[in-house]
Amino acid sequence: xxxxxxxxxNNATTPVAPEVYRAMIPYLTEDYFNxxxxxxxxxxxxxxxxxxxxxxxxxxxxVDPSQIxxxxxxxxxxxxAIYGVAKARPDRRHIITTxxxxxxxxxxxKDLQRGGYQVDFIKVDKHGKLDIPEFVxxxxxxxxxxxxxxxxxxxxxxxPVEQLARITKETDxxxxxxxxxxxxxxxxxxxxxxxxxxxxLLSFSGHKLHAPKGIGVLYLKKGTPCRAFMIGGHxxxxxxxxxxxxxxxxxxxxxxxxASENHDQIESRIAKLRDRLESGILENIPEVRxxxxxxxxxxxxxxxxxxxxxxxxxxxxxxxEGICASSGSACTSGSLEPSHVLKxxxxxxxxxxxxxxxxxSRYSTESEIDRILEVFPRIIANLRKLSPYWDTQTxxxxxxxxxxxx
Amino acid sequence: MPWQYSEKTKQLFMDAVxxxxxxxxxxxxxxDGLGEHGSIACGDALRFTFRVNKHPEDPTKDVITEAKxxxxxxxxxxxxxxxxxxxxxxxxxxxxxxxxxxxxxxxAFLEGLPDQKIHxxxxxxxxxxxxxxxxxxKRGVDTRLLGIDHSQEEKEEGRLVCECFSLxxxxxxxxxxxxxxxxxPEITNAIKAGGACMSCHHVPGGLQDLLxxxxxxxxxxxxxxxxxxxxxxxxxxxxxxxxxxxxxxTIEQYIRPMLQQDGGDMExxxxxxxxxxxxxxxxxxxxxxxAQTLKMMVERVLKDNVDExxxxxxV
Numbered sequence: 001x002x003x004x005x006x007x008x009x010n011n012a013t014t015p016v017a018p019e020v021y022r023a024m025i026p027y028l029t030e031d032y033f034n035x036x037x038x039x040x041x042x043x044x045x046x047x048x049x050x051x052x053x054x055x056x057x058x059x060x061x062x063v064d065p066s067q068i069x070x071x072x073x074x075x076x077x078x079x080x081a082i083y084g085v086a087k088a089r090p091d092r093r094h095i096i097t098t099x100x101x102x103x104x105x106x107x108x109x110k111d112l113q114r115g116g117y118q119v120d121f122i123k124v125d126k127h128g129k130l131d132i133p134e135f136v137x138x139x140x141x142x143x144x145x146x147x148x149x150x151x152x153x154x155x156x157x158x159x160p161v162e163q164l165a166r167i168t169k170e171t172d173x174x175x176x177x178x179x180x181x182x183x184x185x186x187x188x189x190x191x192x193x194x195x196x197x198x199x200x201l202l203s204f205s206g207h208k209l210h211a212p213k214g215i216g217v218l219y220l221k222k223g224t225p226c227r228a229f230m231i232g233g234h235x236x237x238x239x240x241x242x243x244x245x246x247x248x249x250x251x252x253x254x255x256x257x258x259a260s261e262n263h264d265q266i267e268s269r270i271a272k273l274r275d276r277l278e279s280g281i282l283e284n285i286p287e288v289r290x291x292x293x294x295x296x297x298x299x300x301x302x303x304x305x306x307x308x309x310x311x312x313x314x315x316x317x318x319x320x321e322g323i324c325a326s327s328g329s330a331c332t333s334g335s336l337e338p339s340h341v342l343k344x345x346x347x348x349x350x351x352x353x354x355x356x357x358x359x360x361s362r363y364s365t366e367s368e369i370d371r372i373l374e375v376f377p378r379i380i381a382n383l384r385k386l387s388p389y390w391d392t393q394t395x396x397x398x399x400x401x402x403x404x405x406x
Numbered sequence: 407m408p409w410q411y412s413e414k415t416k417q418l419f420m421d422a423v424x425x426x427x428x429x430x431x432x433x434x435x436x437x438d439g440l441g442e443h444g445s446i447a448c449g450d451a452l453r454f455t456f457r458v459n460k461h462p463e464d465p466t467k468d469v470i471t472e473a474k475x476x477x478x479x480x481x482x483x484x485x486x487x488x489x490x491x492x493x494x495x496x497x498x499x500x501x502x503x504x505x506x507x508x509x510x511x512x513x514a515f516l517e518g519l520p521d522q523k524i525h526x527x528x529x530x531x532x533x534x535x536x537x538x539x540x541x542x543x544k545r546g547v548d549t550r551l552l553g554i555d556h557s558q559e560e561k562e563e564g565r566l567v568c569e570c571f572s573l574x575x576x577x578x579x580x581x582x583x584x585x586x587x588x589x590x591p592e593i594t595n596a597i598k599a600g601g602a603c604m605s606c607h608h609v610p611g612g613l614q615d616l617l618x619x620x621x622x623x624x625x626x627x628x629x630x631x632x633x634x635x636x637x638x639x640x641x642x643x644x645x646x647x648x649x650x651x652x653x654x655x656t657i658e659q660y661i662r663p664m665l666q667q668d669g670g671d672m673e674x675x676x677x678x679x680x681x682x683x684x685x686x687x688x689x690x691x692x693x694x695x696x697a698q699t700l701k702m703m704v705e706r707v708l709k710d711n712v713d714e715x716x717x718x719x720x721v
Contacts, residue, residue, distance in 0.1 A: 132675075132721055133675045133676070133685075133721070136676045136683045136719075137675070137676045139678070167683070167719055167721060170681075170717070171678070171681060
């Protein structure tokens with residue numbers, strides 16, 4: 001294939017920024033020492049970690065750096081948070097989460113459920129908005145933990161985490177509040193001393209914000225009951241054992257620094273590109289819908305359902321054009337079920353299967369969007385020609401199609 | 407609507423908004439007297455102007471010939487402004503005589519005002535007072551003749567008692583006496599003090615203390631406290647069903663009408679023990695400060711009427 005790649009799958013992962021890569025190189029080459037060692041050269045590595053920790057802490061509103069724990073990824077952070085809290089407070093056995101969490105939270109909650117915990121999965125409406133009254137009613141005297149993602153990876157729909165955390169703490173300050181902020185760190189402001197002060201635990205990973213894969217963070221507010229998940233070493237204050245990944249930690253700190261520079265300008269440019277892509281598709285293709293359009297959304301994400309066609313077929317053709325995108329969550333691929341997020345939003349089955357997610361980044365360009373807009377209508381038209389539910393003559397669905405009748 | 411306006415009030419309001427001849431909406435250019443009261447932040451404001459027929463020798467014999475107003479406020483605020491202008495013009499008063507026009511004259515002219523709206527009539531009287539003061543300065547009349555030399559400094563320099571409406575201790579003290587206010591609700595209805603966050607009701611130096619100072623520690627207060635203790639004991643005996651019913655009833659009776667007055671409303675999402683989860687929608691609910699005030703108001707009313715242990719959580 002000679003076509004150059006158009007990468008619009010940044011909610012899956014992002015390219016490492018050149019600045020981040022350069023910041024990492026010294027620790028992969030001459031500064032390779034174990035930061036726990038006594039000699040002076042090793043102390044430099046230790047200093048790099050503490051400087052990076054401070055940068056991360058500053059990014060979140062100047063929290064105490066000792067509350068920042070470096071992990072290997074957001075999945076580890078989520079596991080460490082949820083299992084850690086469960087282990088620390090065995091007297092409470094009720095958890096509240098949502099139906100649309102990432103599997104790194106959902107499956108952990110289901111695992112605890114199998115172990116006898118009671119778990120409430122709060123529903124979303126057709127726009128993907130959380131049912132807040134249902135959330136309020138779910139809070140109980142024996143609630144251990146609330147874990148709610150900040151923004152959804154598939155649709156980009158943002159949950160009012162700061163409000164949910166406040167309601168939780170006003171109800172009972174001993175309930176622990178965790179949020180998976182993997183999709184929002186670097187995109188939305190998160191002030192853990194301000195609006196988000198009621199959040200006890202926050203997870204995210206580096207590779208969604210132009211740092212490499214293999215580095216994550218768990219913010220753990222002092223005083224939060226949470227037992228260590230990985231044990232066997234003094235690192236990270238004994239809360240996450242294992243020799244520190246110095247190069248990646250330095251890279252993550254650099255990536256957050258980059259994210260702060262010209263943040264609003266970059267975000268608004270991304271939003272413009274996304275809106276152009278979205279309206280271009282809506283104008284040129286009949287029978288499409290934007291999932292989550294009725295809710296506050298991340299400005300880089302669009303999740304589009306094309307009725308009566310299958311997502312995989314779309315991805316395949318996009319890929320032939322060098323365009324990278326997702327259908328449903330990359331993490332759920334391999335399963336034949338349509339995305340649990342779209343199902344929770346009651347997206348009709350005629351549309352759920354034909355959902356495509358484009359997610360942009362600071363490196364996305366106007367010409368890339370133009371190129372997608374050029375090929376995407378043709379791709380859908382091609383597939384619809386094949387679809388038993390589509391009448392190519394009228395360019396409309398066949399009668400009965402919405403009920404699944406061919 | 408939880409109250410009814412008199413026919414007169416409604417008619418004055420309609421005439422004014424339709425700009426019928428004989429109404430007084432507007433502003434006199436280069437007025438002989440200009441007075442303002444209220445502010446947009448407090449929900450109503452009045453700018454009152456008048457012109458006099460100047461007496462060639464003795465300014466105290468000037469006669470008011472024309473009065474106009476610009477009012478930001480509700481039906482009764484507009485009607486009260488209209489009433490004020492009519493009373494003044496018809497009376498052909500000198501400015502000093504006009505000072506005798508009091509809020510109760512405005513209420514009488516309007517054929518009554520609901521309790522919650524008394525402050526509209528007070529606003530009219532206050533603006534008039536300020537305008538006369540302004541006239542006196544312009545015409546070189548000795549302001550001591552007016553008996554209102556307290557106007558400015560008491561508003562600016564006294565200790566703030568009601569922070570929500572920026573009302574000071576000397577001002578409230580004077581109004582308690584002038585208007586014969588005997589209870590906190592009467593104060594609130596007349597001058598709005600204590601009507602938003604209610605935190606100034608029973609604190610040291612708060613409204614109750616000012617009332618006690620004015621009228622002596624009244625028996626009314628002692629019985630109110632006795633009633634409260636009885637209610638607290640009653641609350642302890644309430645079953646969850648009765649408790650919830652009582653919360654509901656209090657909201658219907660006291661809180662919802664207040665919110666609806668501002669184009670707002672509320673909804674109970676859940677009640678857990680003494681935690682009441684509410685959704686509040688007010689005209690100002692998008693403003694965080696106002697939302698906080700609203701929450702405190704709802705909590706205060708529920709504490710007073712149902713159970714001191716209630717906490718309101720805004721959803």
